Amino acid sequence: MGAQPAGLLETIDVLNLVVALRGATDAYADLYLHPAEVRMVMERGLQWNVDRLEMQWREAGPFADGWCTIVDWLPEKTVWLSVDADTYCRLEVYATLSRPYMQRLIDHFGAGWQHLHAPGVRLLPEIIRL
Secondary structure (H helix, E strand, O other): OOOOOOOEOOOOOHHHHHHHHHOHHHHHHHHHHOHHHHHHHHHHHHHHHHHHHHHHHHHHOOEOOEEEEOOOEEOOOOEEEEOOHHHHOOHHHHHHHHHHHHHHHHHHHOOEEEEOOHHHHHHHHHHOOO
8 A cells, every 4th residue: 555645734723713712702702802812812823833734744744746634635835724713703803803814824834725614705805815
């Protein structure tokens, strides 16, 4: 049997990280009650995800002249992005809070792959700016 690819895990970044740490109700309230702390968590999460992805790429290595995520093969290193938590916010919240962090991830790695569910389609006008 030939070599099997090792897939990288998705990022848990930006607002998704805040929701994972605080729970949805508290995380969404924190956007209004504790915005500085939310940004601090997002900032630390961004660097944690950069470090974690670089380690995974180093350990997994390329496969068939490309790179594997948990579900896809891509011709170049590509950061997996998700707007799941942003789906429940106003478009302006995504545009001013989450999108800049996602852009920094793309800028760092060179490419991004956006995951979204049907309710997130309304965020597309801002997502396509990435």
